[in-house]
Amino acid sequence: MPQPELITPDWPAPACVRALVTTRxxxxxxxxxxxxxxxxxxxxxxERVIENxxxxxALTHASPVCWLDQVHGTAVxxxxxxxxTPPRADAAFCRRPGSACAILTADCLPVLLCNGAGTxxxxxxxxxxxxxxxxxxxxxxxxxxxxxELMAWLGPAIGPARxxxxxxxxxxxxxxxxxxxxxxxxxxxxxRGKWWADLYRLARAELxxxxxxxxxxxxxSTFDDARFxxxxxxxxxxxxxxxxxxxxxx
Numbered sequence: 001m002p003q004p005e006l007i008t009p010d011w012p013a014p015a016c017v018r019a020l021v022t023t024r025x026x027x028x029x030x031x032x033x034x035x036x037x038x039x040x041x042x043x044x045x046x047e048r049v050i051e052n053x054x055x056x057x058a059l060t061h062a063s064p065v066c067w068l069d070q071v072h073g074t075a076v077x078x079x080x081x082x083x084x085t086p087p088r089a090d091a092a093f094c095r096r097p098g099s100a101c102a103i104l105t106a107d108c109l110p111v112l113l114c115n116g117a118g119t120x121x122x123x124x125x126x127x128x129x130x131x132x133x134x135x136x137x138x139x140x141x142x143x144x145x146x147x148x149e150l151m152a153w154l155g156p157a158i159g160p161a162r163x164x165x166x167x168x169x170x171x172x173x174x175x176x177x178x179x180x181x182x183x184x185x186x187x188x189x190x191x192r193g194k195w196w197a198d199l200y201r202l203a204r205a206e207l208x209x210x211x212x213x214x215x216x217x218x219x220x221s222t223f224d225d226a227r228f229x230x231x232x233x234x235x236x237x238x239x240x241x242x243x244x245x246x247x248x249x250x
Contacts, residue, residue: 002026004036004056005227009153011216014118016097019244020060021110021155023227027052029238037229037238039104044238062100062245066092070104072129074138090130091139093122100245106229107222109157109199110242111136113212115149121244126157128169131202132176140210147211155242156228159221160187160198163232167193173202181205 005025013019027036028051033044038056040049057063066079067086075089080096092101101123103110108127114120124130124139140147165186173182185201188194200218207215222228229237 002035004052004059006059007156009112009155009217011151011153012214013114013151013153014116016118016247017114017121017244018060018062018247019112019114019121019153019242021242022056022240024229024238024240025227027055032234032236033238036240038241039239042238043236056241056243060100060243060245062243063098065100065102065243066094067102068092068104068125070125072125072127074130074133074135076135076139076142078142090135091122091124091142093120093139093143094245095120097246097248100243103242104239105155105157105222105242106231106237106239107158107163109203110155111203111207112153112155112242112244113139113143113150114244115145116151117149118246120145121246123242123244126199126203128165128173128197128199128202131199131206132173134176134206136203136206137210140212148213150212151214151216152207152212153216154200154203154218156220156222156225156240157199157218158223158230158232160185160196160200162221162223163197163199164189165195165197167195169197170195173197177202177206178209 029037069088079092079094113122
């Protein structure tokens with residue numbers, strides 16, 4: 001039986017902080033969802049997604065996993081709490097060992113965070129809407145940890161040469177994010193009124209503005225790398241997950 005193929009963040013997190021991002025490989029989903037689709041809302045057979053989640057859980061031993069109903073907003077939840085159904089939120093934090101924060105993506109940017117002491121972890125779902133509305137600001141506010149003690153890792157997202165937006169989205173970014181930041185993160189597209197957007201640059205700028213200077217990762221393009229699901233590339237597709245949790249296993 002193939003095992004899930006995982007990516008481990010390259011960052012100097014404490015040993016008790018465990019984090020990973022899945023790829024498409026190592027699951028049972030078929031067709032456009034092949035093979036490790038971890039999202040129940042994509043149209044894939046629920047029993048296959050559940051089996052994929054079971055396989056991932058057997059490797060990580062993180063439990064419970066706080067799956068979110070992501071809506072490109074700024075709501076934040078404590079992943080250590082109990083939920084009867086996935087809470088509607090786009091970010092989570094946790095101080096309780098074992099409980100995992102989970103972010104599903106297929107082009108949007110997953111941002112993972114922890115502090116140097118290894119006492120709190122967090123994750124955020126960062127598309128352009130979430131970044132513009134301040135999802136990272138909302139998350140750091142709920143974490144209540146000094147920003148200079150935090151580090152972040154930027155997981156797989158659509159690359160800046162593939163993420164085309166229009167003047168309408170550029171206008172919304174300019175309305176909510178400092179103009180120099182937006183200018184640095186956008187470059188003109190091939191046609192008038194279109195722009196190439198760099199989610200990684202936008203996230204780095206927001207984190208820096210919040211006082212988080214230790215930022216790692218940000219070198220992937222889900223659109224160009226066949227290991228990943230990409231909504232922009234494929235339309236109907238599955239989702240990867242970025243997980244982070246505290247381990248009490250020495």
